[in-house]
Amino acid sequence: MSRQYYIAGNWKMHKTRAEAAGLAQALVSQLQDGKHKYLVAPSFTALETVGAVVKGSNILLGAQDVAAEEQGAHTGEVSVLQLKDVGVQVVILGHSERRHTYKEDDALINKKVKLALKHGLDVILCVGETLEEREAGQAEVVCESQTIWGLSGVSAADLARVTIAYEPVWAIGTGKTATPEDADAIHAYIRKVIGRLYGEDAAKNICIQYGGSVKPDNAAQLMAKENIDGALVGGASLKAETFVPIAKFA
Numbered sequence: 491m492s493r494q495y496y497i498a499g500n501w502k503m504h505k506t507r508a509e510a511a512g513l514a515q516a517l518v519s520q521l522q523d524g525k526h527k528y529l530v531a532p533s534f535t536a537l538e539t540v541g542a543v544v545k546g547s548n549i550l551l552g553a554q555d556v557a558a559e560e561q562g563a564h565t566g567e568v569s570v571l572q573l574k575d576v577g578v579q580v581v582i583l584g585h586s587e588r589r590h591t592y593k594e595d596d597a598l599i600n601k602k603v604k605l606a607l608k609h610g611l612d613v614i615l616c617v618g619e620t621l622e623e624r625e626a627g628q629a630e631v632v633c634e635s636q637t638i639w640g641l642s643g644v645s646a647a648d649l650a651r652v653t654i655a656y657e658p659v660w661a662i663g664t665g666k667t668a669t670p671e672d673a674d675a676i677h678a679y680i681r682k683v684i685g686r687l688y689g690e691d692a693a694k695n696i697c698i699q700y701g702g703s704v705k706p707d708n709a710a711q712l713m714a715k716e717n718i719d720g721a722l723v724g725g726a727s728l729k730a731e732t733f734v735p736i737a738k739f740a
């Protein structure tokens with residue numbers, strides 16, 4: 491298997507620049523012997539500060555969103571060019587909070603995916619069903635549709651710069667984790683969808699992270715599953731003492 495474990499921390503709307511720098515410094519020193527791929531995604535205001543700390547380390551700098559347009563009259567938005575200007579390498583798109591709280595639809599997310607890839611950023615595309623959808627037996631179909639839509643118009647070459655994060659909405663920030671078996675089943679299904687769209691090699695190589703209440707005490711069981719290639723971590727990424735054990739799961 492050529493896939494590498496990829497552990498990412500989404501700091502959401504937390505931390506001043508000083509707090510963010512402190513956490514980034516702790517991660518740089520404690521993860522320097524880490525064997526996997528790592529990313530932190532601070533708020534826009536802390537990107538430059540954290541970028542200076544993680545520069546030259548094994549931790550990538552990510553943003554939590556990007557505008558769908560390159561530039562122009564878009565009050566409050568941050569462009570892909572501005573993200574690149576402060577050293578961002580990866581952007582998280584389609585997070586459930588963007589989809590559900592801020593009503594981003596698949597067409598908008600797809601526009602952002604293509605724009606980010608066009609400008610050389612890597613993408614973590616989040617997909618996942620709500621509790622209502624899961625209870626109605628629609629988890630697979632929702633993830634399939636969000637994957638297909640999100641990747642519409644993305645070439646096979648560009649797909650190599652895309653990671654999918656399966657994040658069941660009911661498991662985000664709730665303390666409820668999908669069982670490793672349930673998560674693996676959806677990951678396998680998403681991998682099958684990628685195979686149908688891009689072929690077997692792409693399906694084998696694509697990294698699919700799990701997100702939703704990943705903690706130090708459940709990370710290893712999740713990562714042991716064949717189709718789970720890493721984690722997108724929210725709450726537990728806000729402290730080195732909880733993120734490092736996840737990042738170094740044994």
Ligand code: PEP
Pocket residue numbers: 500657661662663664665701702703704722723724725726
């Ligand atoms: C997330 O927001 O991407 C997430 C998975 O959050 P948490 O780990 O807090 O559930």
